[in-house]
Amino acid sequence: MSYRAPLADFHFLFETLVGLDQVRATDMFSEATEDMTQAILSEAGKLCEEVIAPVNRAGDEHHSTLENGRVRAAPGYAEAYSAIAEGGWVNVSGPVEHGGMGLPVALQTAINDMMSSACLSLQLNPLLTQGQIEALNAHASDELKDLYLPKLISGEWSGTMNLTEAGAGSDVGALVTRAERNDDGTYAVTGQKIFITWGDCDFVENVCHLVLARLPDGAPGTKGISLFLVPRNLPDDNGTPGLANGVKVVSLESKLGIHGSPTCVMEFDGARGWLVGEEHRGMAAMFTMMNNARLGVAAQGIGLAEAATQHAVAYAMERKQGKVGGTGTIVEHADVRRMLMTMKSETFAARAISLANAVAIDMGHATGDADWKARAALLTPISKAYGTDIGHEVASLGVQVHGGMGYIEETGAAQYLRDVRITQIYEGTNGIQAMDLVARKMMDGGAAAYALLDEVETNAEAARGTLPDLAKPMFNAAENFREVTEWLVEQDMQDRFAGCVPYLRAFARVLGAHYHLMAAMAEGGTGPRTSLATFHIKRLLPEHEGLIAQVREGAEGLYTMSVEDLQAV
């Protein structure tokens, strides 16, 4: 069984559901016609199917290794990466003025989704480069942009993000890596960073590190942090990587999954760096990078859900188990069917939300409209947390569909489960995403959320004639969710945080069901999308009530049990 790019789904989602037509109606993205979109996705899909997916198992079996201080990638990765770079697939939304195609983030998201299905470990490399391109484009000097962006966009060089330190994870402000001003306008960066994905790479000419560090006069906390670009090899006047910089990989982590992706401990020892943005304003620049990286990680979760689903459907159609069911393969068994329908409908819901998120980013970018920007900001933590949570749940169902075979590594189902588990953690744990949703993203008093719920309710109303059995629970769910949102925005932060994870999940339930309903309406209320929508709305949407019950409990009950009693056995 090999991966097949879900082109029909992308086409339907873009053209019928999430409104890519609005994006191409802008000056900025007028070239992204329907034909062009389809051609791009079809080509990218082919690359994923034929070149990238075939190296996925090898990267799991042959972990990337550290040899003489340099990372050696898994067999086949260099060749697959070459195909990505040569095809221009590292970053299709990269800026035109530096050699990019300037396509919508929506297309980039679909490509990231497919490439993650094919091989998550390898896809992490261009994903990190995408974030770096975006941060440099938004914050770096023209000189840095001219030198670095063409190399990054072409994939000749790759990019990394260096935030985390042993004592500074979710709390970035606690970092101790320091930077000192050199006489020539550059900086000397010293410190140790951990969890650095693709901190070195043997199939690119140079690796460029974006590093958060504190200048001697930087305040404590996040306000005193600056951002530096630190290349592994110092470019000479022609931009050719030359002398080694003071940066090295100390060790690689042994991880649950993404074995093909080297997770490095990086040592910076007076490494020469260039300031990106202003001194002490590094967090702002980093946030640019992180926000879109979060949507990128959502696409990873969804891509792995897609791959796990295809893999499980294929197995279920081939696995004979005569006794319980009818035609002789387990796909006929009711509980297997329930699992497959869950997998398929969750993947669709998460993908719709993430693509709607991408469209909002593109619209904000193209129009500068504050409402689009607010929508994009609101949807980002939902896309990330829900996309990766269902990635894990769907991959786990995929193992379950395989029965005992699912636990055997050579089947491949277990790899999806191990690989996807990181997506719930990195780029801000899903708990951090949920906190972002109920705090920062609700600073508008819920306005962006209500605007979205208005649309859900309007569409549910419009569906009452054709699909009353789905429209009614949809409308009621949106109303329930509106009420808990009204309640939430009146609470203090501690009470919001206490229920933020179930709140985010309930939000995703409402939005996902809404896209399913719209999909069913688009096919006239009968057909496979209606079947999937019916499954989702009748069986999964009711979960939102239990989630809302959790939200409304607030924080108090979380602290009545003492820490000593938590520890007691």
Place this chain on the structure above:
Amino acid sequence: MSYRAPLADFHFLFETLVGLDQVRATDMFSEATEDMTQAILSEAGKLCEEVIAPVNRAGDEHHSTLENGRVRAAPGYAEAYSAIAEGGWVNVSGPVEHGGMGLPVALQTAINDMMSSACLSLQLNPLLTQGQIEALNAHASDELKDLYLPKLISGEWSGTMNLTEAGAGSDVGALVTRAERNDDGTYAVTGQKIFITWGDCDFVENVCHLVLARLPDGAPGTKGISLFLVPRNLPDDNGTPGLANGVKVVSLESKLGIHGSPTCVMEFDGARGWLVGEEHRGMAAMFTMMNNARLGVAAQGIGLAEAATQHAVAYAMERKQGKVGGTGTIVEHADVRRMLMTMKSETFAARAISLANAVAIDMGHATGDADWKARAALLTPISKAYGTDIGHEVASLGVQVHGGMGYIEETGAAQYLRDVRITQIYEGTNGIQAMDLVARKMMDGGAAAYALLDEVETNAEAARGTLPDLAKPMFNAAENFREVTEWLVEQDMQDRFAGCVPYLRAFARVLGAHYHLMAAMAEGGTGPRTSLATFHIKRLLPEHEGLIAQVREGAEGLYTMSVEDLQAV
């Protein structure tokens, strides 16, 4: 952080919640006094803490290997096993007349729980032996019992279960391994079995295989299957293992977890076997073994949940992350607290159900009472599926509490997640458990379920005075669940199967909340158990409504989408 045996929890559960006093009031178990119970659990707990838990990581890092056809176990396993065997801990509920202690299954379950926390891979070895002892004791000839049981109970020999074949997993009746009658009353067994846990072992004198095979005149399907005891080495007249039998390990599987436990492909080539029970009645004998093995697997899931919870609480209390919370460690963060409370309350609920199940088994055994037997039968699939599902969920939350460190293997959180995942699959997948619950276990029209719900409602009524805020939702949930049960037993099998997994989960929600409520009542409605009960009943119990909504949908919506559309991308 090292494992600590939850002795206080066991004591409370046995003496206050699940009624071990009823068990010791029977003639059969009169020796299991409160003092004796505590002494036994305390000794076993000490062994788990000090001897078994220390080998857990080594067994993950150094997979068991196959060398010259023999399994070589992980470093330290032989020594830890010796301590288990020498202490008499292989099977404390083994029959007295063959050297066992004849203690209640309830105590065995608690010991299995602790030993699984300490090292699942090693614990599987005695667990399989326990199943074999039970099957032989119930079905084998006196001659076989006299020869094998003392060796198995003492742990000198170990036992395995050989059911699965490449083409016969959940559908055992499809097996093709054959047996032929020898002239001397023994049988010649030929065929290949897969997924055989501890199919060989280098720290016992002999490995005894219970093998399902079909005689030449055996009917197709499960009705033509017989059960044979096939020792690796043929015992001589003194019972000393001698000549090698025609059985060998062909290969070991590479698995997601339980790396220390060898999962073998076994080849039987005319191996000499002894009939256990009657010809063609092997499934009945195997079911004896499987039912208690299912409770044993429940204890595994719960044991891993316990270990993962302790591990996560310790990390959360030590991990400094100043910014978001108050006192400086992440245990103060609301979302971390929510995760830890979920972990702790789910573990307690699952453990209470499994120990109530064990008590029902003991009571059925000691009194022969049909109601107790029906209760034991009803609770078994719930214990197994819920205990292992929460095992996985809790271990995954444990990874999440650790953040990025959770994805690094040396932390140990990931091992719990990988190890526990098999428990949802083996001994009948959790889907099979749920089918068993709604089909076989509802052949009484729901009588056993209603009897349990009557108790829940009576106790909820009794709690109305002291804990009205918990008693009321508890009573209502039981009523909701009673109604869906009344609906379910009227449906055909396909409609029952369609919702069997959410039905089982909803049942576990009601029962788990009930034990929490009783725990809160037992401490007078205030204290840590009340805090945990409040958390569970207010935040987790509401989930049952969404689950019931799924159940009531029946099968129809699962099949409106064609197999072709499931496959479509």
